[in-house]
Amino acid sequence: MKYITTIEGKQFLVEIIDDRHVSVDGKVYEVDFESVSGQPVYSLIVDGKSHESYVARGDDNWQVLLRGRLYPITVEDERERRLRAAAGGGVAESGEFILKAPMPGLVVAIPVSEGQEVKKGQVLLILESMKMQNELKAPRDGIVQRIKVKAGESVEQKQTLLNVM
């Protein structure tokens, strides 16, 4: 099975040859790969080098935490890649963005209003949790559509706060 694996623009062609072998860009490695304690913690021995990593699913990628560094990685097989290429490729910087509460908390302030134009990185809402005030920012430019909460309100994790078009 062949995959195109991408770390921030840098591509690797990774082929899973069998249980004990993979190749990266044509170079074959002997691998010994096991999950530890039934957790998403993996022990990988590649040609004798021992690595351990926590691998979690992100929204649209894999997050590999290795030796204190985080690698955001996309893995596509050939079919997925063809499909995406046919669809035009690239993540569109448009469409609706829905801001959801990343954790339960208290809405402290909403420094924007409905219909307001916002820039990427602009603070949309301040949420207090664990005694800290956390600024939730716009991931891209747009216009605030509906604000569904108000300051002083308690919100649950994943509750929709507002949306930006």
Add this chain to the structure above:
Amino acid sequence: MKYITTIEGKQFLVEIIDDRHVSVDGKVYEVDFESVSGQPVYSLIVDGKSHESYVARGDDNWQVLLRGRLYPITVEDERERRLRAAAGGGVAESGEFILKAPMPGLVVAIPVSEGQEVKKGQVLLILESMKMQNELKAPRDGIVQRIKVKAGESVEQKQTLLNVM
């Protein structure tokens, strides 16, 4: 629900009144009882006193490890108790005793032979495991019936080694 709970001959009449109350020999206690991390580790708060215990099933009792001490405990409900009373009660010091390997290991020596009379506490078999020689002893007097293994043999956990009548 009422239970007769016995710790080495000492009896307690324990009644589970509801989720938060039990009585012991008529005295009512407020209890808060939870298992920790989904393990057989229990946190019990009795009238404000906080206790934590590891509770495991023994062959015919409960083993409660509390503050570094082990309590072997039997718990019977009234029906079980009546049945046992009707059957004559008491654990008979007779019948067949089957010696099984308590762990995988190597049979080092069998200092008894078939047909031999043995006393309670007499060594029946020496099993090596974890670099240690472990003496397996007779739980009561009897006569060795069949020896199913021989010195030098590797055995699995729970494998039958010999029996005593």
Add this chain to the structure above:
Amino acid sequence: MFNKVLVANRGEIAVRIIRACRELGIETVAVYSEADRQALHVRYADEAYLLGPAPSRESYLRADKIIDIARKSGADAVHPGYGFLAERDDFAAACADAGIAFIGPKPSSIAAMGDKAEARATVIKAGVPVVPGTEDVGNMTNDDLLGIAPSIGFPLLIKATAGGGGKGMREVRSLEEMPTLLQSARREAESAFGDGNVYLEKLVEGARHIEFQIMADTHGNVIHLGERECSLQRRHQKLVEEALSPALNDDLRRRMGEVAVKSAQAVDYVNAGTIEFLLDKDENFYFLEMNTRLQVEHPITEMVTGIDIVKEQIRVARGRVLSYKQADVQFNGHAIECRINAEDPYNNFMPSTGHITHSLLPTGPGVRVDTGVYPGFEITPFYDPMIAKLIVWGETRAQAILRMRRALEEYRIVGVRTNIPFHQVLMDSHRFMGGQYDTRFVEERFSMEDAEEYREKYDEVAAILATLVAHRETERSAQIVNRNERDASNWKWVGRWERMHR
């Protein structure tokens, strides 16, 4: 003399205090909120009583209930830990009124140091240097401020009286630019806090945050246990502390220590406390404030002095004479503490909640972990995100850094995001290794991206890992689809499968 202590706190510090009591043969009473029934301090204490619902104001801040529980349980002393009720003079007074020993300073000392203006006035009277500036009295006009500015000297800071978080704050380099900056500072303060009042403070450039640990008994003895370097902060939250500070020499330590002792004596201080200073590049130091309680980072002082501060607090509260004189306090080696917070360093340090499913603590020589969590415990949004303190000792600062790196690499916590990667990148940074940092370092000159170069070394390994995990998951979901069944594993394979096939 007391024999049963109620610990009016939660988390790692409650566990820390319970341990000290147990090692002294003193019984302990825990209190807990509904969110903390399974917390470690409840499991470890001799007794435990429910306070109320999860929010602090309904549980750990309920002074009345806590005093009731102390009475009911027969606890004859209260240890407040840090945070919550630790610096509330009314709580300390209420304990005294109820005949319960408060393991901390007198209410009058807490009150004196709790009011910023009063604390400043008190220590100035005792001859302690403070950061020059206008007093925080508010209502000064622009003309007043422009008149007083030259006597403070430039550069200086305009700060909002209602301030916080850097809002309404401006750096002023000269008198000429000051009128404009005053306008904009007032405007920002007005919009942020509804209060346009500002005051002036000398800007201490390249300042370090240095604090001295004080111990005082009821017999008039006051000593210090040396300093802690606490400059590594983010949004005024300390992240890493060291003892001793790489910026102090023996002479400066002696001089600052003497001033620290003098500051404590100025409010007739008893028990453990901390004097915070700003230290500039020219070895000028200024009193900032006094924390009238046990400090989060007390373990690093314990590591370099061998003195158990919590046990000593209890001794002093029992009326004993301090076990050590100033000359007995010797410093051995170097200690570092990393605060392990449940927050995501890759997402603006956003707090992270959830069940801890797996945890592997670093152990071995010179490593200490103070924590209140364990596998199976749930991190809730109600309390501080600090879930553990990782503390190491080494014969030298270099050895301590190497040991901290080793310990951070070993530490595994699965189920919530933590700032361990932040600490790992920090420990690798040349500025940290060289001891060259000040209070602005983390916010202004540090970035998780600094690690880019290092990262390339292992990107092939990361690619293999991601691919193997993705491959395994694809295979697993295919199998499950074949069996025409679904299960709700951690693996979210359903979502993935749907994305793949739509």
Add this chain to the structure above:
Amino acid sequence: MFNKVLVANRGEIAVRIIRACRELGIETVAVYSEADRQALHVRYADEAYLLGPAPSRESYLRADKIIDIARKSGADAVHPGYGFLAERDDFAAACADAGIAFIGPKPSSIAAMGDKAEARATVIKAGVPVVPGTEDVGNMTNDDLLGIAPSIGFPLLIKATAGGGGKGMREVRSLEEMPTLLQSARREAESAFGDGNVYLEKLVEGARHIEFQIMADTHGNVIHLGERECSLQRRHQKLVEEALSPALNDDLRRRMGEVAVKSAQAVDYVNAGTIEFLLDKDENFYFLEMNTRLQVEHPITEMVTGIDIVKEQIRVARGRVLSYKQADVQFNGHAIECRINAEDPYNNFMPSTGHITHSLLPTGPGVRVDTGVYPGFEITPFYDPMIAKLIVWGETRAQAILRMRRALEEYRIVGVRTNIPFHQVLMDSHRFMGGQYDTRFVEERFSMEDAEEYREKYDEVAAILATLVAHRETERSAQIVNRNERDASNWKWVGRWERMHR
């Protein structure tokens, strides 16, 4: 100078050595058997290579394979740990032949101390006292032995030459009873070992087992790091060690330390080693043997001296001069180690195997845990039952004991039985608290039943616990039966249900 170390061991000691290397910036190579793929030393090392099947002789004892792996991986040094190949002079020599540094003594020193008769002869020549007795040469007749006995003095021991485990051993109080005892000792030895040879040794009554830690460099410097008290043993396995020994005073420590250094010098010793002594009630001490390797219980010496013995081993093996002179070695406080074994103290200390499902380590001030296991790891029957070492430090021996009690109470390991309850009962015993014990204490004068009185205090709580668990299980099995389903939980409810209804 070397830069990559192969660790020829497993378990906690392999982890300990990897930590030291990492803190020195040295790369590490782990080796492992098929049973140890998920072991901590494999997870923590920079590289890891499979040795072979689980049994030691097919894996960790395969000197040839280990040297091959060292060559292949570019490791230029080997640390043998303890056990396995640590005291095999042929392995040390093979490393040297392959151009690989052996982190330990010279092969000649290992050989000289490995042969009991040669070791004894060598140290006698250097003026070191040994336990008086006949040499272990075998083939002495009863007449020979009866003739020599009065010169050794009574009481004495008859011991089997092929001996071990107390078989063929007899205490002799007078010459009169000796002929009969010789007969029975020979008979027992013959039946146990097929060899009736015996020898005589003076019986050291109320003896303590005291050992001195030695460090020596290649420049002729030899120092000792004080003693460890190792009298608490069961079946010749140490269970608890203390540093320093409650039985020694400064003068005796100085004298024994000098003899220990002399013993090491007699075999031209380099690197870390341990001299074991028997110490009687009258402060007479006798050389027993030398362990030419790192000792299991080395951490307690590290705790009281502040010296990292493993790092110092590596320094010395790199040809450096010792970092400390004898005068630099100062003792601070008291340390205790409890060996945590996977064995059931309530069932004749029977080894226990299985998956560790849950674990909670004691942490906090003065506590160190050296372990190679973690939740999810399987304890197999192939290796030593020691799964962790719990080490505490206290300012005094009393504080160390209180801290050890606290730490033992906190320690949870679920999935295998451990001897933690043994240690808890021991720490509560008056004999231990008073420091009044010798090598026979555990086997002859200690019982888990000593705790009966203590137990009554909590029997009502235990009764409630058992009843609540039994009740919950009954309810659960009833529910499951209602749903007409079965599952295979840990709870064995099926077995219980069948018993109830048959």
